[in-house]
Amino acid sequence: MFDSPASTPRRSFLTRLxxxxxASPFGVRPRREAAAQxxxxxxDAWLRRLTGKHRTMFDVEKHRxxxxxxxxxxxxxxxxxxxxxxxxHVNLVLGARGTGIPMLFSDALWARYRLGEQYEVAKPxxxxxxxxxxxxxxxxxAAGLVTAEQTIEALQQRGVLFLACRNTIATAxxxxxxxxxxxxxxxxxxxxxxxxxGVVLVPAMLIAFTNMHERGVTYVYAG
Numbered sequence: 001m002f003d004s005p006a007s008t009p010r011r012s013f014l015t016r017l018x019x020x021x022x023a024s025p026f027g028v029r030p031r032r033e034a035a036a037q038x039x040x041x042x043x044d045a046w047l048r049r050l051t052g053k054h055r056t057m058f059d060v061e062k063h064r065x066x067x068x069x070x071x072x073x074x075x076x077x078x079x080x081x082x083x084x085x086x087x088x089h090v091n092l093v094l095g096a097r098g099t100g101i102p103m104l105f106s107d108a109l110w111a112r113y114r115l116g117e118q119y120e121v122a123k124p125x126x127x128x129x130x131x132x133x134x135x136x137x138x139x140x141x142a143a144g145l146v147t148a149e150q151t152i153e154a155l156q157q158r159g160v161l162f163l164a165c166r167n168t169i170a171t172a173x174x175x176x177x178x179x180x181x182x183x184x185x186x187x188x189x190x191x192x193x194x195x196x197x198g199v200v201l202v203p204a205m206l207i208a209f210t211n212m213h214e215r216g217v218t219y220v221y222a223g
Contacts, residue, residue, distance in 0.1 A: 038192045038193060038195050038199075038201045039201070040166060040201050040202065040203055041200050041201060041202065043202065043207075043208060043211045046161065046163070046200050046202075047211060047212070047215060049091075049161060050091045050093070050161075050212075050215070050217060051088055051091070052087065052088050052089045052090050052091040053089055053090075054079070054085065054089065054090045054091070055090075055091040055092075055093075055212075055216065055217040055218065056075070056091070056092050056093070056217065056218045056219075056220055057092075057093040057094075057095060057209060057212050057213075057217050057218065057219055057220065058071065058072060058092070058093065058094045058095065058220050058221075058222035059095060059097075059205075059209060059219065059220065059221045059222055059223060060094050060095060060096045060097070060100035060103070060222050060223055061097055061098040061099070061100055061221070061223030062098060062099045062100055062223040063099055063100045063102065063103050063119060063121065063135075064100075064223065065121065065145045065146075066103070066134070066135050066145045066146040066150060067222070068094060068100070068222040068223070069094075069103075069135060069146050069150040069151070069152070069155065070146065070147075070150050071222055072092055072094060072150070072155055072160055072222075073147075073149055073150045073154075073155065075092065076090070076092065076155075076158055076160075086158075086159075087158060087159025088159065090159070091159070091161070091217075092155075092159070092160045092161070093160070093161045093162075093163060093212065093217070094155075094160060094161070094162050094163070094222070095162075095163040095165070095202075095205045095208055095209060096162065096163065096164055096165065096168075096205075097165040097167075097168040097205040097206075098168060098223065099119050100223060101164060101165065101168045101169065101172060102115045102118075102119050102121070102133070103133070103135045103152065104152065104162055104164045104195055104196050104199045105133060105191065105194055105195065105196070106133065106136075106194040106195070106196060107132040107133050107136070107138070107139070108194055109190065109191060109194040110130065110131055110132050110133050111131045111132065112181075112190070113176050113181055113187070114129070114131070114181075115130075115133075116128075116129030116130035116131055117129040118175075118176070118179075121134065121145075124143060124144070124145065125143060133196075134146065135151055135152055136151055136152055136153065136196060137151040137152070137153040137154055152196055152199075153196070153198075156198050161200065162196075162198065162199045162200065163199070163200050163201075163202050163205065163208055164195055164199050164200070164201050164202070165202060165204060165205035165208075166192070166201055166202065166203050166204070167203065167204040167205065168205065169188055169191050169192060169201075170184075170188055172187075172191070173185075173187040173188035173191060
């Protein structure tokens, strides 16, 4: 079952944003070779897609081995089974930042930057760091971290919108560069070009959350 808004910390959404914003720099370096990178979508463009009566945003700050994906699938199932509602009447947005961001990266990025090792995502059986995205449909396994119904692509087919934080990607790129995996600019360029299809790149997730909140979208901390 998914966590309800009532189960999240009692601090208001805006209080949480203020605390997080104080710890997160919004400065983003200008892109080079922008044509080969995933373009940053204006908030208005993807916000227009949220036309349902019931709209919820999940703050995916940590990957937690796909916990938020299971929550999303469970939430959609309850809406369907008990309330007889499905998209587009129900909108669900998952915004990935922090250690939740690699969930939205291609297998090529997982292998190139050793993301299983970087983010401590391992095979459940052997505890060996994974070299491919276990949250993608192509890699779903019976004994995997998530079921086929909980994968990114399966949820996208059910109308779930995934957002990737460019601010987080910039920070991760610097960390990977410090580990000797390339220059920060090269890594950021590769990551922004290697997001899973359909993922929307936004400048800063906290601002995206603020814009959704101001438009009446319910906030749930799913990290």
